[in-house]
Amino acid sequence: MDTNGILLQRSGRLGHIILNRPKAINALNDAMIRDITAALREWETDDGVETVLITGAGERGFCAGGDIVAIYKHMQAGASKEIFWEDEYRMNSYISRYPKPIVPFMDGVVLGGGIGLSAHASHRVVTERTMVGMPETRIGFIPDVGGCYLYSRAPGELGTHLALTAGTGTGADAIMLGLTDYFVDSADLPALAEALAEAPADEAIARFARQEVPASDLEKDRHWIDECYQYDDAEQILAALQSSSEPKAREAAVELAAKSPTSVKLTLEALRRARGMDTLEEVLDQDYRLGIRLLAAPDFAEGVRAQVIDKDRNPRWNPATLAAVERATVESYFADLGEDELGLSPATVPAGRTQA
Known part of the structure; x- marks a missing residue:
């Protein structure tokens, strides 16, 4: 069955969701998110479905994130701001607490919203083709969909480095970071899908998962990453990177300096706050506020314009420097939304509303 960008299939004990926008590397739109959620809800109570598999159509990747072009066009048309994040964040939370195994094949490109769709699942699979990352500071946004929950729990400051610079990692990096669980050769994915239709998820995956995972290149850089990103101030981090004797650190400084200053400061603050939060839902509520x-600030529209609309790769950030982003401005983004809170966490449910 084909419904708004996804395919739903049944085979044996398996329910299979296929993201079906290969030309867009399966970028998520709101209709896809609603239909994925509906399929999960139907299969949750279907005794004939034991495991849910999520894959992406095409050769390029699992999911390149949210459809930011569609969001940009909605913004230009003056669409309601709530339509963009609420359904997705509720889906992320639902996936994290789903009572049956969910097995995403994180093969190829897995960025932004693709992380939210996969890295909160129970049985996460990567391959030698995997490229994971949260590229949001590149477009004037923050790593949302619970990305700060995941990155804040990565070893040392590796998550901070990737979040601020919009960096990417391999499948081996993803396992080391805690974003995924199993490494399977991409050539074995069709056979693994067949096995999931016949056997429980743990048993099927055990037949194909590598016992020895390739080394993580990112982990080799942890010495300078932990040293340079230890600060809670973005300007201190940038200065440490710029003054480091490590060439990769100075390259990271160039990357960080090119990102939206507002996004960099908000992302760092969001990561530090997420470290003190106990649940994914608390972080998703924070993501929603931000x-x-x-959406009402200038950098997101400008970042999307520069990266994917005009493609001049020359965003004009406002403010243009880290120093110009005041502390009071950063704190204002985290302020309670009152009756407009998403309310996934009991602590943030607005008065008079039951918890989602």
Whole structure:
């Protein structure tokens, strides 16, 4: 069955969701998110479905994230801001607590919203083709969909480095970071899908998962990453990178300096706050506050324009420097939304509303 960008299939004990926008590397739109959620809800109570598999159509990747072009066009048309994040964040939370195994094949490109769709699942599979990352500071946004929950729990400051610079990692890096669980050769994925239709998820995956995972290149850089990103101040981090004797650190400084200053400061603050939060839902509520306010700020529209609309790769950030982003401005983005809170966490449910 084909419904708004996804395919739903049944085979044996397996329910299979296929993201079906290969030309867009399966970028998520709101209709896809609603239909994925609906399929999961139907299969949750279907005794004939034991495991859910999520894959991406085409050769390029699992999911390149949210459809930011569609979001940009909605913004230009003056669409309601709530339509962009609420359904997706509720889906992320639902996936994290789903009572049956969910097995995403994180093969090829897995960015942004693709992380939210896969890295909160129970049985996460990567391959030698995997490229994971949260590229949001590149477009004037923050790593949302619970990305700060995941990155804040990565070893040392590796998550901070990737989040601020919009960096990417391999499948081996993803396992080391805690974003995924199993490494399977991409050539074995069709056979693994067949096995999931016949056997429980743990048993099927055990037949194909590599016992020895390739070395993580990112982990080799942890010495300078932990040293340079230890600070809670973005300007201190940038200065440490610029003054480092490590060439890769100075390259990271160039990357960080090119990103939206507002996004960099908000991302760092969001990561540090996420470290003190106990649940994914608390972080998703924080993501919602930031997302709603960033839609009204200038950098998101400008970042999307520069990266994917005009493609001049020359965004004009406002403010243009880290120093110009005041502390009071950063704190204002995290302020409670009152009755407009998403309310996934019991602590943030607005008065008079039951918890989602």
